[in-house]
Amino acid sequence: MRVAGKVIVVTGGASGIGRALVLELLGRGARVAAVDLNAGGLEETSTLAKAGERLSTHVLNITQREVVEALPAEVAARHGAVDGLINNAGIIQPFARVSDLEYGAIERVMNVNFYGTLYMTKAFLPHLLARPEAHIVNLSSMGGFLPVPGQSLYGASKAAVKLLTEGLYAELLGTSVRVTVVFPGAVATNITANSGVEVRQAEGQRGSLKPLPPEEAARRIIAGMEQDRFRVLVGSDARLMDFLYRLAPAWATRFIQRQMRSLLEG
Known part of the structure; x- marks a missing residue:
């Protein structure tokens, strides 16, 4: 679906990828x-x-489901219709093993990442189905297909988004609504601060991976939307790890564990 002239709702529009998507x-x-x-x-x-x-x-x-359910009418009143929804809003968890993670943090991550996406989708879907053409784009994560120690609940929430989106794709075949799932890798955003998470880094440690600018991530996501793509992998790291995890999942899991070890120590 070409976006020119369309009305698109974007969650998480105050910063990062969301702001870049809006612009x-x-x-x-x-x-x-x-x-x-x-x-x-x-x-x-x-x-x-x-x-x-x-x-x-x-x-x-x-x-807040009741608040979300009132949003489609508000958007339609401002713009006349709704043609697309990009569920981008998300947070990470504190860097901790499942055994050390408090239930409050678990529920917060699941509520924002999964239930927030679900509530928005359910609220807007009837309006999208009434349009001649429409599109839903849900942002999962590289962590939604690849286990990342210290982010297991975040990964679980994004894996839920992945399966929800793929299920929607199948359910909406033959309708006017197209569906795309996005798997960003490392993108230069302030998600850690927005999530209220502190990241420990060993002295002298420096990541070898240069995060993708959010503007470039947004361009790739919208390009995938306009091409009606089923899956969009954003970043060379996401593409590489998708390939490696399909090829050798146990090896890829151990590789990521070694990369994350310093964040779980101490």
Whole structure:
């Protein structure tokens, strides 16, 4: 689905990939409803966009189902219709083993990453099905197909998004709604700070992987959306690990464990 002239809802639009998606969509001629809990971040996105009435901002918590269910009517009132939904909002967990992770942190990650995506999808799907063409894009993660020690619950939430999205793809075949699942690798965002997570790094340790700029990630995601692709792997790391995990899952799992070891020590 070409996005020019369409109305697209983007969650997590206050920063990172979400903000980049908002700006990319506007640059391609779309109207956008940017959703986030961070009112100040949404104001910054609006200031950067300079898009006038083509951009609306909506401050809400996607884990609150009743609030989410009222959003489609609000967006339609501002823009006339809804043609697309990009479920981008997400958080990571504290870097800890499952045995050391508190239930509050587990529930928070599942509520934002999985239930937030589910609530948004359920709320908007009837409106999307009424359109001549429409699209749902859900962001999973490289951690949604590859186990990452210290992020096991985050990975579980993103694996749930993966399977939910693939199931939607199958269920919506033959309808006007296309579905895409996205697997970003390392992208230069402030997700750790937004998630309230501190990252320990051993003295002198420096990552060899250069994260992808969020603007480039957004371009690749929207390109995949416009091409109606089933899966989009964002970044060379995501493509490489997807290949290696399919080829030798146990070896790939041990490889990632070695990379994450320092974050779990101490």
